[in-house]
Amino acid sequence: MPRKRTKSYPGSITKRAATWRVRLCVGGTYHSFTVPGTKVEAQNFATVKHAELSRDHGRAEAGLPAPIRFSALIEDFKTYELPGLSAGAVQSYRSSLGAFKVFFVDKLGDPFVRDIQRGVVKTFIQWRRSIRFGGLTAGTDALAAGVSAHTVARDRRVLHRLFNYAVDKDFLEANPCARVTAPKADKRDTPILSSGELEALLKAAEANPMLSLYILLLAETGVRADSEALQLRWEDVDLATGFLHVKSAPGRRTKSGKSRFIPLTSRLRAALQEHAATFRMAVYDTGRSPFVFHHVITTRSAIAGQQIRSIRRSFENAAATAKVPAGFRRHDLRHRRVTTWLAEGKNVVHVKEALGHADLATTMAYTHMVPEHLRALVEEQLAPLFIAK
Incomplete structure (x- = not known):
């Protein structure tokens, strides 16, 4: 008696004109699919799809969430994870999420997270x-111009965190970024302004009192350009004791998540007093502004009294007028503050606390910009040569 042939695929496959009808049963539920191509291709589809449905059924039986697509993961991440980050981090993350949307959703058709x-x-x-975007939001046009290795490395870090979030939410079993490395980037040679260059920058900004104070604040305190400086309220400025209170609170979280106090230099203190005399009690259509940096006139894009959320373009215009070194950025004033403090021999623990660094190692990393201490290597060797006989 001839032996009955055993099927090499699950379910049933029926010929339907130029296609194949594939029926699968998983967990008592029937699923039907129409598959083009040859019967072998339909059999392969049935095998893969049955395994996929069985996995999903097993997850459901275990009380795990149903599979989600990549676009849904992004929205979930933006809703529940981004609000806990600082303003600067949120801006950076949104830039990366825009790139993810173009690649994973637009180009790949929005796959299930489990399939990546x-x-x-x-x-x-x-x-x-090889792709640069015209803006920070998803859906912007991509330009055929390369981005820096720093940008690629940042996107890889954000993607790794996004998939870690998916693992934590049981949307994914393992992080596919775990063993994927980004190209290494050379460290940027940060331009440190001389005293003369800083004065030239302040001179270029003097027609704009908000910008002028903003530049002086960054240079004298080392606060972060967006997430800290532009978030300052009048209640954070104590002119009587000479301290600035950088608060970490919902809606204005600092990078480290901790609040701190920064002493005011006499120059900054005087500038803040003059600024307060002009703007603290100013009354706009919306009332008095609680923000140190706010719009003073109403335009199509801003309302007088509202917080200034971006001052980058005005800063770049002033930097161009002052002819500061090419590539100079607002954050470089933070680097300037820490390097000048270290060069002056200030207590490194105090510097760490004023800057809001999470650990001392971060502060010590700036010592490579202050080479003066290396003179001791030469001076100690040359000293014996000048001993009188």
């Missing part, structure tokens, strides 16, 4: 190196 493997992440890294 390490090879797909590697392809994204390669693709990202």
Whole structure:
């Protein structure tokens, strides 16, 4: 008696004109699919799809969430994770999320998160190196111009955190970024303004009192340009005791998540007093502004009294007028503050506390910008040569 042939695929496959009808039963539920191509291709589809449905059924039986698509993961992350970050981090993350949307949603068709493997992440890294976007929001046009290795490395870090979030929410079993590396980037040579260059920058900004104080504040305190400086309220400025209170609170979280006090220099204290005399009691249509940096006139894009949320363009215009070194950024004034403090021999623990660094190692990393202490290596060797006989 001839032996009955055993099927090599699950379910049933029926010929339907130029296609195949595939029926699968998982957990008592029937699923039907129409598959083009050959019967072998339909059989392969049935095998893969049955395994996928069985996995999903097993997750449901275990009380785990249903599979979600990549676009849904982004929205979930933006809703529940971004609000806990500082303003600067949120801006940076939104830039990366925009790139993810173009690649994973627009180009790949919005796959299920569970189906994204390490090879797909590697392809994204390669693709990202050659694509620049016209803006920070998802859906902006991509330009065929490469981005820096720093940008690619940042996107890889954000993607790793996004998939870690998916693992924590049980949308994914393992992080596909785990063994994918981004290209290494040379460290940027940060331009440190001389005293003369800083004065030239302040001179270029003197027609704009908000910008002028903003530049002096960054240079004298080392606060972060967006998440700290532009968040300052009048209640944070204590002119009587000479301290600035950088608060970490919902809606204005600092990078470290901790509040701190920074002493005011006599120059900054005087500038803040003059600024307060002009703007603290000013009354606009919306009332008095609680923000140190606020709009003073109403335009199509701003309302007088409202917080200034971005001052980058005005800063760049002033920097161009002052002819400061090429590539100079607002954050470089923070670098200038820490390096000048260290060069002056200030207590490194106090510097760490004023800057809001999470650990001392971060502060000590700035010592490479202050080479004066290295003179001791030469002076100690040369000293014996000048001993009188």
